[in-house]
Amino acid sequence: MKNLVYVLAAAVLLTACKPEAPKDYVTLSGKIANQNSDSLVVLQRGFSKTIKVNTDGTFSDTLKVKEGVFVINDGTEQARVYLKNGYDLSLYIDTKEFDETLAFSGNGANPNNYLNEKSLLMEKIYDLDALFELDETTFSEKIKTNGAAVKSLLDNAGELDSLFIANQEKEAGMVEVQLRNMYKKRQELSALNGQESVQFTDYENIKGGTTSLSDLKGKYVYIDLWATWCGPCIAEIPSLKAIEKEYHGKNIEFVSISIDKKSAYEKWKTMIAEKELGGMQLYANEDKTFTSAYKVTGIPRFILIDPQGVVVKADAPRPSSPGLKTLLETLDI
Template identity: 55%
Template sequence: MKKIVIVVSAVLLIIGCKPEAPKDYVTLTGTITNPNSDSLIVAQRTILKTIKVKSDGTFSDTLKVKEGNYVLFDGTEQASVYLKNGYDLNLEVNTSEFDETLAYTGNGSDENNYIAAVALLQETVLGDDSLFTLEKASFDEKIEGINSKFKNLLTEAKITDTAFVSGQEKQIDRLTNYIASTYKERRYLATVLGKGNASPKFTDYENFKGGTTSLDDLKGKYVYVDVWATWCAPCKREIPFLKEVEKAYHGKNIEFVSISIDEDKNHEAWKTMVSEKELGGVQLFADNNWKSDFIQEYKIKGIPRFLLIDPEGNIVSSDAPRPSSKDLIALFDELKI
C-alpha cells in the first residue's frame, strides 16, 4: 500500500512541476505621468490596438503580435517598441521629458530599454547640425565613432536574444549609412544649391493658360516656386495661404509659380483642380513628374516644397518658408519685394 502511495505522489509531483506553456500574447502595463491622451495606441502601419489610459495615468491590456518593431503613440508623443508574444512589459514615462524618462521593466525590458537609449542617442546625433558642416575626412572619422557608440550600447545591454541582436546590428549600419547619405545631401544643398548660386532651370513646362513657360521667361522678377501635386493633402492645405500672399503681392516684383509633379494620368485632375480652386499665379505641369530634371536637381523628395529665386536666376532659398509661415513675409520684407 505504501508503494502505491509513493508512486502516486511521484506522479503528482511530476505533473505539478510541468512548465507552463509560454503565453501567446503580450501583456502591456504601465504608468504615464502627464498623459497627452486618454488612450495609448499601438501601431505598425495601421492601428493594432487602442489601450485605455485611466485618469491616474495607468493602463493595462494584452495583445497578440507578430514579433517586431511597433510604435506607441500617446497623443503627440511616440516611441518605438519591440514586441514579442510572451513579453510581460511594464512602461513608465513622464511626457514632460518623454524620451529622457521612458523606462521598461519585466520580460522584454532589456530589448526595449536598449531601443529607448538608441532613440535618445539618435536624436542627439541627428540634431547636431555641426556634424553636417564638417569636411569629408572629419565627418568620416566622426561617423565611425558614432557607429561604435551605437554598437557599444548594444553590447552593454547584454541582450540574450541573438536574433534581436543580429537585427539591431544591421539596423545600426543602416542608420549610420542614412546619416552619411544625409551628410552628402546637406552638403549638396549648402554648396550646389547654396544662396547666390545659379538655380537649376525648368524649360517649356506646360502652362495652364496655354503654351509653355521656362524659368528664363521670368527673369527680372523674384520667383517663388511651389512644387505640389493634386493628391498631396499638405500641399492643398497651403493653397488658401498661397492665395492670400499672391493677392498681397500682386503687381510687385515677384512671380508665384506652382509646378505640379502629377503623373500624366492625373493631367486632367490637375486642370480641373486649377480651374475649380481658382488657383492664381503661373500654373505649370512638370515634364516628367518626380523624375523631371528640375525636381531631381533640387533633390526634392517630399512635397510641398517651396523655392525662392532672385531676378537674375540665382537661388535665394532652396527650401523657402511655406505660405502659412510668417517667416515668408519676413523674408520678402528683408528682400524689399
C-alpha cells in the same frame, strides 16, 4: 483509501510540476502621466493595435505579434519598442518629457530600455544639419566616432538575445550607409544654391484660390514639403509654429506644400484644421515639377528662397534645428 490518497496527491504534484507553456502573445501595460489622448497605438508595417488608456493614465492589453521593432504613438509623441511573444512588459511615460522619462520594466525591459537610450544618444550625437556642413574627411571621422558610441551602448546594454543584437548591428550598418548617401546628395544639392529657383504654379491655397511661387517675389520663402502620412513631418509642426510666430510680420513667408495624393485631399484639409496649422498651406495636387527639380526623395524637406527667387538653401535646416535660426539671422529679413 490510503492508496487512493497517494494517487490523487501524485496527480496534483504532476499537474503542479508540469512546465507552463510559453505565452504566444505580449502583455503590454503601464502608465502615462499627462496623457495626450485616451489611447495608445502600436504600429508596424501591416500591423496596428489601439490600446485604451484609462482616465488615470493606466492601460493593459495583449498583442500577438511577429517579433521585431514597433512604434507606439500616444497621439502626439512616439517611440520605438521591441516586442516578442512571451514578453510581459510594462512602461511608464510622462508626456511632458516623453523621451527622457520613458522607462520599461518586466520581461522584455532590457532591449526596450536600450532602444530608448539609443534614441537619446542618436539625438545628441547626430545633428544632421551640422553634420552635413562638414568637409568629407571630417564627416567620415564623425560617422566612425558616432558609430563606435552606439556600439559601446549596445555592448553594455545587459542581457540581450542574439537575434536582437544581430538586428541592431545590421541597423547600425544601414544607418551609416544612409548617412553617407545623404551626405553625397547634400553636396549635389548645394549646386542649386545661388541659382534661380524652379517655379511651382497655381497650387491650391487652403484660404482660397491658388498661389504660385512668383506671387511671393519680394519676400524670403521658407518651404516645407510634407504629407499627412509622414510622422517626421508632423513632429516638426510645433517647431515650425514657433519659428513662424517669432518671425511674424517680417519679410518672410512660411509655405507648407502638401504632396499628399488626391485620395488624401480631405485628410489634408482636416489635419490643417485639427492641428491649427499656420503659415501658407498649399496643395500640390500630385504635381511633381517642383519636387523633381529639387531632387526630393524623402520628406520632410525644407527649402529657402530669397526675395529675388534665388535659392539660398536647397536643403535648408528643419524648424527643430538650431541651424535654421542661425541661418535666418544672417539674412536681412
